[in-house]
Every structure is written in structure tokens, then in C-alpha cells.
Amino acid sequence: MATLNSDYLIIGNSAAGVTAAETIRAKDPYGTITLISREPHHVYGRPLISYLIEGKTTLDAMKFKPETFYEDHKITALLGDEFEALTLDPEAHEVGLKNGDSIGYGRCLLATGSVPFTPPIKGLQGKSNVFTFITLDDAEQAWAAAVEASLKASESGRCSRVVVIGSGLIGLKAAEALSHHLDEISVLELADRILPTVLDPEGSALLQRLLEPHGITCYPGLTADEVLGEGDQAVGVRLTNGECLDCDLIIAAVGVRPNSSLALEAGAQSGRGLIVDERLLTSLPDVYAAGDVVQVCDVLDGSEHPLALWPNAMHQGKIAGRQMAGDETALFHGSFAVNAVDFFDISLLTAGVINPREDMGCEIDIYAEDNSYAKFVKQDGKLIGYILLNRPQNAGIYTALIENGVDLDSLDQDIFLETPQNLDFDNEMRWERLHKFYPRDLDRRGWKEKI
Amino acid sequence: MKRIYALEEWCIDCRRCEVACKTFHSQTRDTVKAYKLESPEPQSRIRVEGNKFLSIAINCRHCADPKCVEGCISGAMTKDPVTGVVSVDQTKCVGCRTCVSLCPFGAVQVVSIDGRDKAIKCDLCAEAPGIPGRPSCVETCPNRALIYVESEGE
Ligand SMILES: Cc1cc2nc3c(=O)[nH]c(=O)nc-3n(C[C@H](O)[C@H](O)[C@H](O)COP(=O)(O)OP(=O)(O)OC[C@H]3O[C@@H](n4cnc5c(N)ncnc54)[C@H](O)[C@@H]3O)c2cc1C
Numbered sequence: 175m176a177t178l179n180s181d182y183l184i185i186g187n188s189a190a191g192v193t194a195a196e197t198i199r200a201k202d203p204y205g206t207i208t209l210i211s212r213e214p215h216h217v218y219g220r221p222l223i224s225y226l227i228e229g230k231t232t233l234d235a236m237k238f239k240p241e242t243f244y245e246d247h248k249i250t251a252l253l254g255d256e257f258e259a260l261t262l263d264p265e266a267h268e269v270g271l272k273n274g275d276s277i278g279y280g281r282c283l284l285a286t287g288s289v290p291f292t293p294p295i296k297g298l299q300g301k302s303n304v305f306t307f308i309t310l311d312d313a314e315q316a317w318a319a320a321v322e323a324s325l326k327a328s329e330s331g332r333c334s335r336v337v338v339i340g341s342g343l344i345g346l347k348a349a350e351a352l353s354h355h356l357d358e359i360s361v362l363e364l365a366d367r368i369l370p371t372v373l374d375p376e377g378s379a380l381l382q383r384l385l386e387p388h389g390i391t392c393y394p395g396l397t398a399d400e401v402l403g404e405g406d407q408a409v410g411v412r413l414t415n416g417e418c419l420d421c422d423l424i425i426a427a428v429g430v431r432p433n434s435s436l437a438l439e440a441g442a443q444s445g446r447g448l449i450v451d452e453r454l455l456t457s458l459p460d461v462y463a464a465g466d467v468v469q470v471c472d473v474l475d476g477s478e479h480p481l482a483l484w485p486n487a488m489h490q491g492k493i494a495g496r497q498m499a500g501d502e503t504a505l506f507h508g509s510f511a512v513n514a515v516d517f518f519d520i521s522l523l524t525a526g527v528i529n530p531r532e533d534m535g536c537e538i539d540i541y542a543e544d545n546s547y548a549k550f551v552k553q554d555g556k557l558i559g560y561i562l563l564n565r566p567q568n569a570g571i572y573t574a575l576i577e578n579g580v581d582l583d584s585l586d587q588d589i590f591l592e593t594p595q596n597l598d599f600d601n602e603m604r605w606e607r608l609h610k611f612y613p614r615d616l617d618r619r620g621w622k623e624k625i
Numbered sequence: 626m627k628r629i630y631a632l633e634e635w636c637i638d639c640r641r642c643e644v645a646c647k648t649f650h651s652q653t654r655d656t657v658k659a660y661k662l663e664s665p666e667p668q669s670r671i672r673v674e675g676n677k678f679l680s681i682a683i684n685c686r687h688c689a690d691p692k693c694v695e696g697c698i699s700g701a702m703t704k705d706p707v708t709g710v711v712s713v714d715q716t717k718c719v720g721c722r723t724c725v726s727l728c729p730f731g732a733v734q735v736v737s738i739d740g741r742d743k744a745i746k747c748d749l750c751a752e753a754p755g756i757p758g759r760p761s762c763v764e765t766c767p768n769r770a771l772i773y774v775e776s777e778g779e
Binding site: 221225567570593616 | 628630631632634635674675679681683686688689692695696698699700716717719720721722723724725726727728729730731733734735741742769772774775776777778
């Protein structure tokens with residue numbers, strides 16, 4: 175017998191889980207909703223952990239929802255390590271928790287996100303000054319270690335140093351955050367350029383150059399062969415080229431993978447993430463999934479992979495919530511990546527296909543200046559991807575071109591040259607775009623129609 | 626909800642809407658002080674595209690299902706469930722520009738306010754968050770090229 179029963183059980187207290195819970199409550203005022211998380215915190219913006227370390231937000235301001243969110247929506251929130259879900263029994267409709275309790279559910283949502291991938295590097299395991307950078311607790315530990323390292327280093331009159339392994343978005347955001355506390359930040363990257371998944375070689379090279387004045391040195395093409403330790407402390411890293419870097423702490427940020435073990439052990443189908451249908455239902459009865467844990471179909475190139483981005487988790491959370499509350503019209507039709515990230519005063523926005531394969535027959539436009547770089551990838555007269563490094567203005571207009579498959583011939587040809595505008599669309603499309611829900615009894619002059 | 630619509634048929638590129646918006650969103654609500662004295666410099670949330678021959682004022686459409694809200698990583702951008710107004714809480718915004726990358730109209734900008742990047746956008750001249758006021762761009766438009774009318778959607 176389950177210790178507790180709930181009409182809806184949501185595993186995960188982040189973008190996807192919380193959005194689903196809120197959506198369910200809006201549709202179903204009476205059903206019982208239980209939301210569990212192994213992190214002991216009120217829902218916070220996960221991407222904000224680096225901003226917290228930099229002093230750009232506070233623990234209070236980074237709460238993603240108002241303090242009284244759970245009460246206001248009559249959600250039973252069980253938050254803390256003891257509430258980690260360890261087992262899922264799809265037949266019995268029951269989830270077993272670490273504290274020994276079990277929760278029976280009508281419908282369950284897996285919104286368990288990503289977990290860090292631990293690189294098999296000799297000497298990395300078991301060091302107390304090696305941190306991942308995924309959770310608020312990770313960030314607070316790394317922050318405290320950085321402050322301590324900085325103090326110690328200045329006492330002994332040397333530089334304080336961190337090695338970040340991995341130059342993906344998470345690694346670089348950690349590097350930026352720690353650069354406010356430490357003198358030398360070294361970022362290692364196995365690939366031949368930084369941010370390899372969201373940039374092309376030119377963009378990576380420019381970003382690397384722009385990061386340098388901030389004390390961040392990137393080493394593309396190099397990674398750690400071995401972590402050098404003294405007891406439980408990492409004190410340096412031997413690189414794949416044989417050189418050594420000293421360090422006070424290490425951030426391991428080589429990537430994340432879907433946190434799908436609960437469902438896998440219960441027999442759910444999975445590819446590169448949990449496989450779901452348009453309703454976001456997994457192969458297990460009454461078990462839905464949303465967010466980073468799900469494998470998404472990329473609408474631009476048909477590839478299947480997890481889309482570990484906040485807006486995607488929010489979007490899927492909304493759809494899963496509606497489905498779970500019985501609204502079968504809400505369907506998920508695939509997506510594509512839009513990345514927005516800032517480092518210091520550098521802005522980087524990218525979307526869609528950035529490094530097209532030869533056989534895709536794409537046309538590429540590039541507009542490069544000293545400190546900015548824009549790349550547009552077009553296929554069959556449509557925009558399918560862009561990089562905007564330090565050229566953010568009105569970028570969403572480009573995103574909409576990709577999303578809506580707009581025929582580029584119908585647009586002002588200067589739309590890519592500089593900031594895109596609404597006037598770049600032809601009259602009809604511009605009216606359509608800007609006048610949604612326009613009163614039916616007014617004409618385009620704003621006059622009541624003569625009958 | 627009531628929405629602002631721009632009618633390019635009547636727009637004469639005078640940009641008084643920009644002046645009115647900047648004045649309303651200043652500390653003193655005095656145009657001269659807003660333009661010449663205040664620091665941080667107040668910012669207009671409406672922007673006229675074009676020239677004397679063809680122009681149109683662009684501001685937030687307060688979408689039914691706003692992408693800026695769906696994408697916001699900090700919870701700063703919200704749509705009021707009752708009034709429909711989309712607003713940004715600058716104490717929460719970290720200036721990441723996800724909203725800029727998602728707004729189909731270029732109606733959200735990120736500007737530096739006291740050295741911190743923050744998103745700004747039309748709030749329908751709200752005196753309290755989410756409660757629409759009397760949009761000053763509409764009040765000031767000499768030509769009825771901006772109208773504030775009950776729309777057909779939330
Ligand atoms: C440092 C960093 C910066 C980022 N920056 C950006 C950015 O700028 N833009 C962007 O779009 N994306 C960014 N991301 C990615 C973004 O944070 C994720 O895509 C998003 O958080 C996914 O949300 P989710 O709800 O799927 O899961 P997660 O946010 O991963 O949350 C998973 C939840 O499940 C809980 N959980 C997991 N397993 C269990 C279990 N067995 N039992 C109980 N609870 C469990 C966790 O405690 C947590 O509450 C960033 C990520 C990181 C780490």
C-alpha cells in the first residue's frame with residue numbers, strides 16, 4: 175500500500191515540472207497534485223546559478239515563482255534529498271522514495287532533467303575541490319571554494335586558479351562566474367574550438383578572443399589526461415599534450431545526459447532521451463515526460479536528440495500539464511534549438527542549423543566586423559539557422575522566420591545586413607503579424623466599416 | 626484585453642509616441658528632464674520603424690501565448706493571468722536576452738540600467754505591475770495612428 179496517494183505526481187521541481195503543475199491546476203481545480211524533488215530548494219532558475227556567483231541576482235530574486243506558489247496552487251511539494259524517487263512501478267502506479275515512503279498516482283510526469291556526465295579522467299574521482307555545475311548546491315560549493323582559494327592565494331602572494339573541463343555553455347558560464355573571484359581561468363576543450371555545438375570555427379575564435387581580456391584562457395584541442403592530487407585535493411591537471419596546469423579547484427563540465435534511469439529501469443523506451451509521442455506520453459502507461467529528459471525531433475533536420483534548453487522544458491511542461499489534465503488538443507510537434515547566452519558584455523544568440531552538412535545544399539551569408547559576427551544559413555529559400563555574436567537587436571524576428579518557414583523572397587533583401595525590422599515584411603504579412611486579435615468591426619484605417 | 630494597434634496608413638513618422646513613452650517611463654515624468662537630466666536615462670519602449678514615406682510604431686503585442694514568457698530563465702517575464710499584460714520584473718531579470726531571441730516583433734530590448742543589463746518592454750503604462758494604465762503613446766499620437774481598443778483575444 176502506498177503511503178500517500180495523489181491524482182497527479184510530478185517528479186522534478188524545475189522548468190518542466192513546475193510549469194506542468196501550474197497548468198494542471200489551471201485546468202483541474204480539485205485533483206491532488208504532489209511534486210517531488212531531491213533538491214531542497216523552492217523552484218529556482220537553474221541557468222541563474224552563475225549569475226548568483228557574480229552578484230547579478232540573489233537567492234531571493236532567483237526564485238522562479240513567488241514564495242507562496244505551492245500553497246497558492248494547492249500543490250503538495252516534497253523537497254529534499256529524502257524525497258528522491260528511487261523506483262517507478264508502472265503497473266501498480268507507484269513511486270518509491272528514498273525515505274521508504276511510496277506514492278501512488280493516477281498520472282505521473284517525469285521532469286527529472288539532466289545529470290552531469292562524468293568524464294573518465296584519471297584522478298578526478300573523490301577530490302573534494304572538483305565540482306560539477308548543475309545545481310544551486312553545486313554553485314554554492316564552487317563559490318565558497320573559489321572565495322577560499324582566492325584568500326589563500328593572496329596570502330601567499332600568488333594567483334588563484336581554476337581549471338574548467340569542457341567549454342560548452344555550462345563550462346563557459348561557470349568560467350565567467352568564477353572569473354569574478356579568481357585570477358586565472360583555464361578552459362579545456364576536447365574539440366578543436368570552444369562552444370562547438372552552437373558556434374562555427376569563426377564564431378568560436380572570436381568568442382575566445384573576446385573572453386581573454388576577462389582572464390579566461392581557452393585551450394581548444396586539449397583536455398585533461400590526469401588530475402594531479404595531494405590527498406583529497408586536486409592541485410593540478412596534466413593536459414593531453416603533456417603540459418601541466420596548477421589549480422585551486424576544478425569544474426567538471428563536459429556535458430549532461432538525460433536523467434532517465436528511473437524510467438529505464440521500469441522498462442521505458444529510450445533513444446538519446448526518453449521516447450515520447452505527441453502527447454508527451456512515454457511507453458509506460460500514464461507516465462508522461464517533459465524537459466531535458468526527453469528526446470525531441472529537430473524540425474529543421476529531422477535528427478532526434480534531447481533539447482536541453484529552458485524554453486523547451488517550459489513549453490513541454492505546459493503541454494504535458496494540459497494532456498495530464500485531460501486536454502488532448504495540446505500536442506508537441508518537435509522543436510529546434512535557440513540559445514541565448516551572455517558573457518560579460520558579450521551577447522551570443524544562435525538558432526537552428528549552424529554548421530550544415532555539405533549535402534544539405536545550404537547558402538551561407540556572413541557579416542563580420544571587428545567584434546561582431548553574424549552568420550545566416552539558408553536552404554531552399556528559407557532561413558534555417560543563425561549565429562549572432564554581439565548583434566542581438568530584434569533577433570526574434572529571425573527566429574520567427576525559421577519557425578514559420580517564411581519564404582525569403584517575400585522579404586526586403588537587406589533584412590540580414592543589419593537589424594531586422596517589421597517593415598522588411600511585405601504589407602500583407604506585416605499586417606497579419608502585427609494585428610492579431612484586431613477588432614473585427616474596424617478596418618485597417620481604424621474606422622468602423624460602413625455596412 | 627485592450628491592445629494597442631498601430632495603423633501605418635496614418636503614421637507620419639513624428640515619433641511623438643517615443644517621446645511620450647520615454648517621459649512616462651522616467652522618474653520625473655517631465656520630458657525635458659527625462660531627455661536631458663535623468664540618470665539612468667529613461668528608455669522608450671515603443672519604436673518607430675521607417676521614414677517619412679512609410680512608417681509604423683512597434684511595441685509589445687501582449688501575445689496570448691508569449692514566447693518571451695515561455696523562454697524567460699529567471700521568471701522575470703510574466704503574463705498577468707487576469708489582465709493579460711506582459712511585464713518584466715527588473716529585480717529578477719539578469720539580461721540574458723532569451724526574450725530578445727524569441728520575440729517575433731523585436732518588441733523587447735535589453736538595455737544597460739545602472740550598469741546592469743535589463744529587459745525593457747511596453748507595460749501599457751501600468752502604475753502597478755500588470756494593471757494597464759492609459760498608454761501615453763496612444764494619448765499623444767496626433768493622428769490616431771495608434772489606437773487602444775478592446776481586442777478579440779486574451
Ligand atoms: C549552469 C547552467 C546554465 C544554463 N543556462 C541556460 C540558458 O542560459 N538557457 C537555456 O535555455 N538553458 C540553460 N540551461 C539548461 C536549463 O537549465 C535546462 O534545460 C532546464 O533546467 C531543464 O529543465 P527540466 O525541468 O527539464 O529539468 P531540471 O532543471 O534539470 O530539473 C530536474 C528536477 O528534477 C529533480 N529530480 C531529478 N531526479 C529526481 C529523482 N530521482 N527524484 C526526485 N527529484 C528528482 C531535480 O531535483 C530537479 O528539481 C542551463 C543549465 C545549467 C546547468
